[in-house]
Amino acid sequence: xxxxxxEVLVSGEASGPLLKLRESISFWGGLDPASGKIIDVQHPxxxxxxxxxxxxxxxxxxxxAAPGALLECIHAGCGPSALILAESDPTPMVAVLVAQHxxxxxxxxxxxxxxxxxxSFKSGRQVVIRDGWLS
Amino acid sequence: xxxxxxxxxxxxxxDRSCLQGDEGPACRFAxxxxxxxxxxxxxxxxxxxxxxxxxxxxxxxxxNVKFLDLMLEQGAKVRVPTSLNASSACVESGxxxxxxxxxxxxxxxxxxxxxxxxxxxxxxxxxxxxxPRKGEVIAWAESNAIVYANSVIGARTNKTMQYLDFCAAITxxxxxxxxxxxxxxxxxxxxDCSGISVDRWSExxxxxxxxxxxGTLAGSAVPVLTGMADRATADxxxxxxxxxxxxxxxxxxxxxxxxxxxxxxxxxxxxxPVTTRFEVGDRELDTxxxxxxxxxxxxxxxxxxGTPHFSFAEFQQLQAEFAxxxxxxxxxxxxxxxxxxxxxxxxxxxxxxxxxxxxxVLTDSCSYYGRVVPGLSGTVMxxxxxxxxxxxxxxxxxxxxxxxxxxVASAISGQVExxxxxxx
Numbered sequence: 316x317x318x319x320x321x322e323v324l325v326s327g328e329a330s331g332p333l334l335k336l337r338e339s340i341s342f343w344g345g346l347d348p349a350s351g352k353i354i355d356v357q358h359p360x361x362x363x364x365x366x367x368x369x370x371x372x373x374x375x376x377x378x379x380a381a382p383g384a385l386l387e388c389i390h391a392g393c394g395p396s397a398l399i400l401a402e403s404d405p406t407p408m409v410a411v412l413v414a415q416h417x418x419x420x421x422x423x424x425x426x427x428x429x430x431x432x433x434x435s436f437k438s439g440r441q442v443v444i445r446d447g448w449l450s
Numbered sequence: 451x452x453x454x455x456x457x458x459x460x461x462x463x464x465d466r467s468c469l470q471g472d473e474g475p476a477c478r479f480a481x482x483x484x485x486x487x488x489x490x491x492x493x494x495x496x497x498x499x500x501x502x503x504x505x506x507x508x509x510x511x512x513x514n515v516k517f518l519d520l521m522l523e524q525g526a527k528v529r530v531p532t533s534l535n536a537s538s539a540c541v542e543s544g545x546x547x548x549x550x551x552x553x554x555x556x557x558x559x560x561x562x563x564x565x566x567x568x569x570x571x572x573x574x575x576x577x578x579x580x581x582p583r584k585g586e587v588i589a590w591a592e593s594n595a596i597v598y599a600n601s602v603i604g605a606r607t608n609k610t611m612q613y614l615d616f617c618a619a620i621t622x623x624x625x626x627x628x629x630x631x632x633x634x635x636x637x638x639x640x641x642d643c644s645g646i647s648v649d650r651w652s653e654x655x656x657x658x659x660x661x662x663x664x665g666t667l668a669g670s671a672v673p674v675l676t677g678m679a680d681r682a683t684a685d686x687x688x689x690x691x692x693x694x695x696x697x698x699x700x701x702x703x704x705x706x707x708x709x710x711x712x713x714x715x716x717x718x719x720x721x722x723p724v725t726t727r728f729e730v731g732d733r734e735l736d737t738x739x740x741x742x743x744x745x746x747x748x749x750x751x752x753x754x755x756g757t758p759h760f761s762f763a764e765f766q767q768l769q770a771e772f773a774x775x776x777x778x779x780x781x782x783x784x785x786x787x788x789x790x791x792x793x794x795x796x797x798x799x800x801x802x803x804x805x806x807x808x809x810x811v812l813t814d815s816c817s818y819y820g821r822v823v824p825g826l827s828g829t830v831m832x833x834x835x836x837x838x839x840x841x842x843x844x845x846x847x848x849x850x851x852x853x854x855x856x857x858v859a860s861a862i863s864g865q866v867e868x869x870x871x872x873x874x
Contacts, residue, residue, distance in 0.1 A: 324490050344844055348511060356843055376699050379591040382612045383510035390513035405487045409613050412483050417516045 318450040319435065320428045321399065324408045327423030329397035330443040334368035335436050336360050341377025342384040342406070351393030369442050369449075370395035373433065375406045385410035389421055397444055400426040401433045425449075459488050460495045468621055476526035480617035484625065487614055493625035497587055501531045502619035503575045505591035506612045507562055508538035508819070509554040517613075518561040521620075526565050529622035531580060533570040534562055535592045536759070536786075539822060540815045541571070546823050547815070555815075567619070571814040572788035574759040576603065576688075584710055587630060589618035593701075594758040594836065597691030600702035602684065604710025606630050609701045629702055635711065636720040637674035637704050641667055644677030645731020651679030655853040657686040658835035659738045660730070661693020667728050670699040674718040676706045685761055692758055693835035742838050744829050744850035748866040751827045751847075753779070753857050754817040756786035757837035762794050764854070769800055771858040772807040779808030779861040784823050789813045808861070818844050831866060833857050 337359045340346070345355035351366035365388075375381060385407060388394050398407045403426040411421040423444065427433060443450055467473060468481035488496060506514065539547035539555040547555075559569050570578060573592050576599065582588050584604035590596050591610045599605040608628040610618065618624045628634050641664060650656040664673055673694075687708060694700035704712035712718040744750075755768070768785070772778075785804075792813050795801045804811060815822045818841045829848045832838055838851040850866055859867040 379505045379611045386513045387511035405490045413517055413613050416479055
């Protein structure tokens, strides 16, 4: 896989297995914050766990309470190692800033510079994010 | 590292003084979060808001409480009138919610009150006397309220997320992006509804179904709908918006001749060509009606209405339905609403007759949040597209969407009654 350039929303480095969601997700109601599992029965990736993954998602939809669910997920130690959005969305950044304010260690957040790069990824692959590049 | 926004963010003297900590540490954090969001959304400046409506008034967990406590300790106070959304439990005395849930919800609400918020505890802030005027810049969370404010009132708000809403209330500022900007409010998707029969527009169920369909077709875009009835009630329009915000990310819609900024198609699109055009008719509504409605005769465990919170006009219709039927419920019948509307019911003497019919009016919360009302199982009937869309996932039950009069008939018989079953 070629290296892919990312837009930085919250800076940081990370590595781990990639988890690519096939559809956008509503974190409130769609994610169990206590385990990091996707629990939306209508989501194609229901049952997957976002904990310690490099989470790549096409978008965030649904409730405006999404940052609250993500914050609790971080607090429970079940957040991802990094989060990459196909389209820039401030939702995860808001959760991360609040988490940092109360002294929790949160994760870096990025968006793809080219949304089409989404197709270059497969779940399960080990990836590294450094200096705004994913490889 | 490159910032997402290439154009520099212009800050006012007040914005900068908040960032420097002149207004205290809570305000410094709030302004930092707002400016970060502004950079991520490529906003060039911040603008003043006149009011805020916060979604976080429910107990979402221990981290949320830690955050609120820290903000309190750091001197957080809201700078603009701020209302609170429905909570995770009914917190008035006589609540059907579990004692522990009531206590936790009250703990969160009390913290917001200490910071100057008004405990309105409703997802329908447009029913309150504080509703904004056309053109007013506000920061509302709660998807149905956002669509209603933008579309029906013509006030301006983005889909303000949790914590950003709170930080906006603390600073009185919000990034100038999205629906705060004139050109972002123009429709890019056209939904032609002239295939829907004229007589269907008088049924509130049609507006609910059209909402579900609109969300699916429009996604995150601003749609304009044409070919509709020449009159609609406030409840019809909010049913449309609430359904569209459930199946899609719709934060604003135009209905030509009916909504605030759409006297004609050209005003709604700004005269620009739309990217996509859809035609919808009776067949699409029939398909959805059958998809969301259970078969007649299916036993039901309860009826849940009031998502979003029931309006006074809806209560008047409900009371009339029971008066016409002359019978009472054989299964639990819950209607959620605001204290504001409930007090109106009391004043008009409706509450007593509703109780006699077997209707339980609940305030402060919503029956589709888990554990708010007991005893929901199997199939539950509703007249709300939003409830039907979310409840199965939230509560692990089956929902059946139908008209208000079918809900009343079904409450009397204890099974799904559908007086007019659509052709499939």
